[in-house]
């Protein structure tokens with residue numbers, strides 16, 4: 001190496017490490033399931049960073065998830081909509097935001113089938129509004145959190161896995177709206193050089209998940225003495241990931257990921273069907289098969305998702321650290337111990353939704 005370069009090398013490395021030290025993050029949707037787990041994780045791991053959490057507090061947002069950090073001087077909550085360009089622009093400017101971590105979305109497939117409008121608005125227009133503000137405010141990194149559902153469905157007997165080159169083929173209003181958002185994020189990278197990264201993750205589970213999704217719905221229904229509704233034949237397959245493993249993956253992407261790149265994130269369960277997931281929950285809770293109730297199938301129900309996460313493993317060293325059975329047991333225990341948290345949710349709007357979706361309260 002040239003003498004002068006040898007001299008400069010440690011300084012260059014030092015500068016590279018400094019780039020993302022003492023960051024100011026704007027987290028959107030931080031009062032939701034993954035967003036709140038992410039904020040709790042991040043402030044513990046990087047106590048010097050500052051987080052502004054922008055959340056509209058829709059039915060899915062719950063500020064109680066963040067009570068452990070509400071007095072933290074490096075955490076601030078702002079109630080607002082990602083479709084409000086003026087608000088976002090002001091926040092990015094006044095809070096000197098370096099990095100945006102974009103979780104905010106309408107996230108439940110069944111609700112997107114009942115009423116697609118809020119999905120189009122938040123997931124597409126909201127993402128576009130954030131991208132525009134990020135460009136204007138010269139944001140250093142825009143990390144977009146997306147889903148494996150954009151790739152459509154695998155056949156039940158397929159050995160294939162989704163990877164970063166799998167063509168998009170969304171089949172529900174939810175996944176179509178997330179696919180649109182992904183395309184916009186990529187377009188802002190190629191067209192305007194906005195420094196973006198994207199992750200597409202499989203089904204998360206863990207504490208603070210809204211009890212409309214299969215795992216918390218099953219656990220809380222059983223705790224309430226209600227049966228667990230299983231769509232169709234129950235032989236649908238998801239690639240389950242404990243939420244903390246999703247947070248560590250996003251952490252690595254923000255610190256070490258390459259601008260413009262997409263990373264797929266998934267779990268380690270080998271083709272476990274929904275009915276077998278519910279059977280595991282029943283076993284942990286000491287209940288029998290009579291707690292299962294087969295109900296009408298979801299229209300356009302994707303048969304199977306499976307993720308090839310070798311890119312993030314090879315390039316950033318990530319792998320899911322939690323095995324499914326112990327993380328599921330931990331999750332059952334969490335919902336059993338935190339009944340106040342979900343009992344407040346399973347009232348009012350939730351019961352109306354439950355009736356529309358399942359035909360009974």
Ligand code: NAD
Nearest residue numbers: 029031032033034056057058060061081082105107203204
């Ligand atoms: P969630 O429904 O639990 O939380 C969404 C949060 O976004 C809520 O706090 C809600 O109040 C907020 N929000 C909704 N509309 C908003 C708006 N217009 N402005 C500001 N805030 C708004 O969702 P989640 O399960 O935590 O998912 C978070 C992200 O991760 C979503 O983008 C989702 O598509 C993606 N994702 C989820 C999973 C999963 O298994 N849950 C898997 C892969 C990807």
Ligand code: DAU
Nearest residue numbers: 107108109147148149202203212213214229230231236274
């Ligand atoms: O794959 C990632 C996606 O995972 C995320 O992008 C979504 O935001 C998240 O909601 C989740 O979508 P799914 O539709 O896969 O999750 P859900 O928990 O709703 O359903 C999981 C499986 O269980 C699916 O095959 C449908 C089935 N199911 C679900 C419910 C709510 C039932 O059989 N009965 C039910 O009552």
